[in-house]
Amino acid sequence: MSSPAKISLAGVEKRFGPKVVLDGIDLSVARGESLVVIGGSGSGKSVLIKCILGILKPDAGAIHVDGLDAVRGGSDVREEILCKIGMLFQGGALFDSLAVWENVAFGLIQGRKMNKNAAKQIAIEKLKRVGLGADVADLRPAELSGGMQKRVGLARAIAAEPEIIFFDEPTTGLDPIMADVINDLIVESVRELGATTITITHDMSSVRKIADRVAMLYKGKIVWNGPRGQIDQSGNDYVDQFIHGRATGPIQMDVLKR
Amino acid sequence: MNFLAVIGRIVLSSLAMIGNLSVFAARSASHVVRPPLYARHIGQQMLRIGYFSLPVVGLTALFTGATLAQQIYVGGLRFNAESAVAGVVVIAIVRELGPVLAGLMVAGRVSSAMAAELGTMRVTEQIDALVTLSTNPFKYLVVPRLIAGVITLPLLVMVANIIGVYGGFLIGTERLGFNQASYLQLTVDFLERSDVVSSLGKAAVFGFIIALAGCYHGYNSKGGAEGVGRATTNAVVSAFILILLSNLIMTIIIFTQ
């Protein structure tokens, strides 16, 4: 943690109308570190990542990626930041009008202006990397199972060999075995690239497999932040309730309040 | 009291939407002049807007022209019936009915399809994914559709005009017993170059409106499948209103001395 942070957030706030989603987030991720953010559904985990990507603009606070100002920097700075980042979306977000290989090669062809044939070769290579054969390359995303779509999304996220990768609920909606396969793929590809990552999940097996460090988001704040090894002895009631999946505790679900 | 409040709310929200649409249009325009331009996408969209709208637009024009001819004939114009029918049909079709009907038919098909497509891309985070892959969604999705709309609608309206006049010609010659050659001659005599130019100019504006309404509502849709449905309906409604409104304004400007 002595090296300068790859990603740092200070006092980040985000509201939608009257609804406060992020309420002063301070967080930093060191170079090469794997941070996992846990928290219940609707706690603002995706919003947090979209603020770093510049898809959403925070109402207050500062975000820096590699020292570049993600909030106040112009579109050039944003471009530069986005070039460093690969993203696996919660629902896959594959382009359904394009073939699988075109999805994987999209950033290479459109973003980096690579020639189509070269990009297709890389796409097929990356697909193989996530355990999909070349026969899948020409199919449409709609023809694939959920697990395969996630893997294509993963291949697309790592295709341009980014320095930073965000994974938004990579295992949600998959069976436990496929979830484990995806977790392994994430760990392997991240190690290969030496990338800095933020993973969002509420799947504790992902946490134990992927995380160097864990941060818990609740009511717009980071209520706990520590190394993976300490998560079982965090002494934090929120974390304890979350990792054991108990309905009673300091975390009040909306259903219980009514 | 309540009634006034409702009207006020509708007026305010309409004004807000026109403002937002203008900002959206300006933002798109700023991307038209900066590369890259996705030429292949423009071609694809032209095919979708134009080619696949041909049957419905052609059919509408044919029946409208035919009905018009019959109506004018029975409308009491016994003297000079032939020149009245030929003249009114060609003027009405080229100046107003061709562009407006083609615009409305295409709006029903295309604005809704665009809103559904972009709306689905929005709610499934595909538009966000474009951003993370260093591709500007305005350039990649919106601009090709707008350009295709502006280019394609005039072509489509040209076809609609010809088919509409042909519809009148069919009724005139087959049913009302006019001479074919003289009907065509009268049609050509009545038509002026400025009519054709204004017809195609209107068509270009309608093409822009159709694509703009579809893209705007799709791009800004939220709230899952229901939101996409709402975006689709709103796209068609606002395209219809804007086409009719802009048509009135253009007619006033063009045809007032």
Ligand SMILES: Nc1ncnc2c1ncn2[C@@H]1O[C@H](COP(=O)(O)OP(=O)(O)O)[C@@H](O)[C@H]1O
């Ligand atoms: N674009 C948006 N407009 C309005 N509200 C939003 C938007 N995006 C997210 N929200 C709200 O912010 C909250 C957090 O959402 P999200 O970050 O997606 O949760 P999760 O932690 O499950 O990823 C939710 O209550 C959601 O309704």
Ligand SMILES: [Mg+2]
């Ligand atoms: Mg989420």
